[in-house]
Amino acid sequence: MVALGGLFDQDATFVNRFGHYVRGIEEIVALHVPIHETIYRDSTLQNELIDMAHIADGVAVIHFWSRLAAGAAHPAGPHAVDTLILAVLTRQDEIWRIRALENVTLTNPRTGEAILRD
Template identity: 85%
Template sequence: MTTMKRPEDAPAAFQAAWNAHDMTALGALFDEGATFVNRFGHYVQGVDEIVALHEPIHQTIYRDSTLKNELIDVVPIADGAVVIHFWSRLAAGAAHPAGPHEVDTLILAVLTKQDESWRIRALENVTLTNPRTGEPVLRG
């Protein structure tokens, strides 16, 4: 399980848990009372709900998916609290009903320091789309 010693570790830690399809490791990245908004606007609160949101999709449509995350910035907002932004590219595999495809999202997360590690307190994931058509857009 990955411990985030710095806020900059969050994108790689999230990526590692996703790519291992290890929802226990994913849940461990979050503060117990954390909130999570997925790319479809589904809001959940608490580690148990965050894990429950992800477990079924990692057993089915995303069981062969991978993420590649790239840190954009870390913005301190208070002592022991930061906002981070990172790009995330989801590569869905053959298990997805739409077949293999990629989706880019922009993730905003608030992290707080707890003892010697950092935890995600809130995370929101936004799919990149063409504002005129709603079609997904891949960056770069």
């Protein structure tokens, strides 16, 4: 979780896939620690960049797919979840960090059932 925190700007915001909003590295890490010590302790993520747009000097917006492969520690057992992530990155002292990130789970709008992208 220390490495996760290092990706973010000190004043970053994070919205998880359930709409939980937090601000700052400490809150972002605190949001993730309990689930990564328990239900996601044997999970993996695979990310795929979709696009990146530089919108100003030292500011970029990225979109990427993220597939969570939950393991046996999850109450629902092994399964996959796809999310679409939008992040705003800023460059300070030649280091790019996440300033804002929002994570959206892919679901069927009629049933709420999670869907996987192709």
